[in-house]
Amino acid sequence: MLQSTIEHIVTDPTLHAKWLNTLSYMENCGARMISKCEHPTRTNLMVLKHAAEEHRHAYYLKKMIDRVQEGACETYEVEELLAGHTSRHYLHRLDIFASKYLQEKLGLAGEELKYVAYLYVTYAIEVRADDLYPVYHEILKKHDSPVSVWNIIKEEEGHLEEMIGALEKFDPLWETHAKVILAYEEGVFQNWMGVVSDEVGISTAQLNYN
Numbered sequence: 001m002l003q004s005t006i007e008h009i010v011t012d013p014t015l016h017a018k019w020l021n022t023l024s025y026m027e028n029c030g031a032r033m034i035s036k037c038e039h040p041t042r043t044n045l046m047v048l049k050h051a052a053e054e055h056r057h058a059y060y061l062k063k064m065i066d067r068v069q070e071g072a073c074e075t076y077e078v079e080e081l082l083a084g085h086t087s088r089h090y091l092h093r094l095d096i097f098a099s100k101y102l103q104e105k106l107g108l109a110g111e112e113l114k115y116v117a118y119l120y121v122t123y124a125i126e127v128r129a130d131d132l133y134p135v136y137h138e139i140l141k142k143h144d145s146p147v148s149v150w151n152i153i154k155e156e157e158g159h160l161e162e163m164i165g166a167l168e169k170f171d172p173l174w175e176t177h178a179k180v181i182l183a184y185e186e187g188v189f190q191n192w193m194g195v196v197s198d199e200v201g202i203s204t205a206q207l208n209y210n
């Protein structure tokens with residue numbers, strides 16, 4: 001499903017511009033979420049690096065739009081995104097779920113809850129990024145696209161390692177909670193991908209053959 005939808009998008013400049021804009025938007029949401037979770041005085045180098053890199057991913061993907069369709073998608077208004085409304089709620093849904101879950105299971109609150117939710121939500125997003133970007137990268141290569149996401153892939157791999165390191169330090173049982181949050185994210189992702197596929201005109205019947 002993922003492959004055939006992305007392949008269809010990459011071969012159409014208008015859709016490809018919107019796809020890049022959507023990824024840029026999601027990266028920007030991620031960056032803003034990290035900044036929002038930052039402790040006012042105890043923010044460390046890892047968090048600063050992470051926020052800076054996610055902001056740069058958003059900027060870089062936005063810049064790439066010119067390579068497929070010059071001047072397209074200047075804003076993040078819904079009509080310039082793929083699955084606009086669903087994309088807008090993706091991270092928010094995940095953040096709300098994780099925060100509630102961690103509050104109930106671990107009894108966390110305030111700044112601590114914010115930071116721990118940041119670790120788990122970011123972990124889930126990095127797992128997704130490590131799955132999605134390589135698929136996109138292979139399709140870009142196959143079609144000799146002027147767009148490249150190779151540098152993003154390398155940085156997302158680093159983020160995933162950092163999140164695992166931080167979660168291991170926080171709780172030896174982190175994987176139990178991570179599994180619950182990953183399962184929720186899988187549902188959010190499948191729903192998002194379904195809306196994207198519908199919007200770009202890939203029917204479920206077509207997807208079953210891929």
Ligand SMILES: [Fe+2]
Pocket residue numbers: 027053054057129152156
């Ligand atoms: Fe990123």
Ligand SMILES: [Fe+2]
Pocket residue numbers: 054126129155156159
């Ligand atoms: Fe990342």
